[in-house]
Amino acid sequence: MTTAPSPAPRLADWVAGARPRTLPAAVVPVAVGAGAAAGAGGAFGDGVVWWRLVAALAVSLLLQIGVNYANDYSDGVRGADDVRIGPMRLVATGTASPGAVKRAALGTFLLAAMTGLALAAVTTWWLVAVGAAAILAAWGYTGGPKPYGYLGLGELFVFVFFGLVATVGTTYVALERIPGVTWVAATGVGFLACALLVINNLRDIPTDAAVGKRTLAVRLGDRRARVLYAVLIVGAFLAVAAAAGVRSWSLIALAGLGSAREPIQQVMGGANGRELIPILGETGKTQMIYGLLFAIGLALG
Numbered sequence: 001m002t003t004a005p006s007p008a009p010r011l012a013d014w015v016a017g018a019r020p021r022t023l024p025a026a027v028v029p030v031a032v033g034a035g036a037a038a039g040a041g042g043a044f045g046d047g048v049v050w051w052r053l054v055a056a057l058a059v060s061l062l063l064q065i066g067v068n069y070a071n072d073y074s075d076g077v078r079g080a081d082d083v084r085i086g087p088m089r090l091v092a093t094g095t096a097s098p099g100a101v102k103r104a105a106l107g108t109f110l111l112a113a114m115t116g117l118a119l120a121a122v123t124t125w126w127l128v129a130v131g132a133a134a135i136l137a138a139w140g141y142t143g144g145p146k147p148y149g150y151l152g153l154g155e156l157f158v159f160v161f162f163g164l165v166a167t168v169g170t171t172y173v174a175l176e177r178i179p180g181v182t183w184v185a186a187t188g189v190g191f192l193a194c195a196l197l198v199i200n201n202l203r204d205i206p207t208d209a210a211v212g213k214r215t216l217a218v219r220l221g222d223r224r225a226r227v228l229y230a231v232l233i234v235g236a237f238l239a240v241a242a243a244a245g246v247r248s249w250s251l252i253a254l255a256g257l258g259s260a261r262e263p264i265q266q267v268m269g270g271a272n273g274r275e276l277i278p279i280l281g282e283t284g285k286t287q288m289i290y291g292l293l294f295a296i297g298l299a300l301g
Contacts, residue, residue, distance in 0.1 A: 049173075184239055202267070
């Protein structure tokens with residue numbers, strides 16, 4: 001008796017597999033980097049090349065989606081997602097074949113590379129090396145023989161590439177110079193991006209530990225991972241205060257503290273398992289509010 005082939009994944013399945021709740025991590029650094037560029041570009045941001053910001057946003061989004069598909073593929077074939085309480089995974093649920101998800105990841109990385117190449121052609125070819133490092137790091141998070149995400153180094157990758165590189169890189173391609181305040185702003189962006197990963201991994205501590213996935217949350221343990229989440233969010237807002245010493249309007253981003261209070265209270269109050277899924281969304285919401293207000297404040301100068 002032959003088994004009927006599984007239906008092809010729908011567009012909605014691919015969208016779910018791209019994990020939309022994580023996309024603020026790609027939008028925020030570009031917004032903040034654009035704000036820093038606009039504030040340094042003279043009246044009305046006259047020194048900014050605006051089309052490059054659109055290209056930078058495309059690269060950032062494609063890298064985020066690519067890393068999500070790559071993680072889905074690598075964790076799926078390793079069996080790390082066989083028992084899962086988080087968002088739907090394509091490979092683990094049998095919604096899409098491992099080969100299809102791998103091709104989706106590689107195709108998305110290729111689109112990111114082509115867009116980045118266009119930016120490098122009009123700015124500096126050093127961006128090619130930066131982009132290659134970002135793609136290799138994205139794949140190596142859960143892929144390859146020794147995935148560094150299984151060693152507790154995921155937050156370091158996120159801080160460097162979705163904090164420093166994405167924010168500072170956006171300012172550079174738009175302005176072709178990097179004001180000092182951009183590095184301060186990039187640090188805050190990186191802290192919030194790490195908080196998003198910490199809350200994701202906090203939820204998965206029991207299942208990750210069972211399959212030998214030693215994320216930073218697993219290594220720290222439940223209580224210290226919760227403290228780290230709160231520290232990262234507070235650190236992001238301290239970066240706003242530091243940036244205000246150069247661009248005082250940055251202080252409007254402190255309004256985002258209101259949206260951060262509830263998720264911090266829930267995490268420190270012991271929310272776990274499925275209770276942490278909406279907190280992931282609330283953290284993304286805080287990240288978006290923070291990023292947009294910070295970008296406006298930096299642009300106003």
